[in-house]
Amino acid sequence: MAHIPINHPLRPFYRAVSGLCGVLILAFGVMGAIASTGDDFFSRESIWALWMRTNMAFSLVSILIGAVLAAGYVIGGDLSHWINYYGSWVLLAGGLAGIAVLRTDLNIFNWSMVNAIVWLVIGTLVLTAGLYDKAGPPEPARTEGALRRNQVTPAKG
Template identity: 50%
Template sequence: MAHIPINHPLRPLWRTFAGLIGLYILAFGILGVVQTAGEPLFAQDGKWVLGLRTNLAFAIVSIIWGAVLAIGAVVGGNIEHMLNLGAGLVFIVVGLTMMVLLRTDANFLNFSMSTVIVSFVFGLFALTAGFYDKVGSSEDVEAEARFRRHIEAVPTTSRDE
């Protein structure tokens, strides 16, 4: 069993953070597509939108991921839990990869250092939201509490035996 809190009291707060991050990324992507329309997909000319450098490819990817996070926040439940965990890991890995490629011709998403930092911050927030937004039944909560306290489950037997 994973050691992730179930029905945590701060779940609505983290769900809100994940939704706001999704909306920001969605708005960034839409404005990025408008700003970079007509340019090559992987241009590296330094277009800036909402304080981050972008190109058409990065703007399109941002629309997709922003919509995924925003829809996940609306749907909620364990679907959002898995989406936030996955998105958090994706943002951190993409941030690391683009930081390695930052000053090379292989910087195909036209990242700047500020874009890398924002990717890390959004990844950490989405990952944290994924840790705190798991939903389960009262039996799941009880099993998690026993697991945390290292209490073995006592088998229940019928007294009629």
């Protein structure tokens, strides 16, 4: 992971984007839990929250994922970087899995194509944040910046 920039100048912006994605997922989960109260846990009824289909199971998963992303924003530092980097792969895999099971009985989270698209877009945003929000000591960041601008010749070794 040596190619991931350390202390990128837009790091606070990327961290804020991932935090906003976490809050959005958390809000969706809470609204979905309220909307699906009284229905079966894995209901396949037409339950909608924030323009996406849901059920109680998917709402609880969304609350968990949103809370973890939002906590990563609040905590910051390298933990935020790792949460964003690895959490994005969970979101992207979930979006692709949702597409794969969309019209089958395995669609236990009551997804529609809108859900899959939203999770893939959010996964991409969080991945971008994970690639650019790595924190580190200032000296390696300065050396890396100088290498990027071709101001220093890298040591052979």
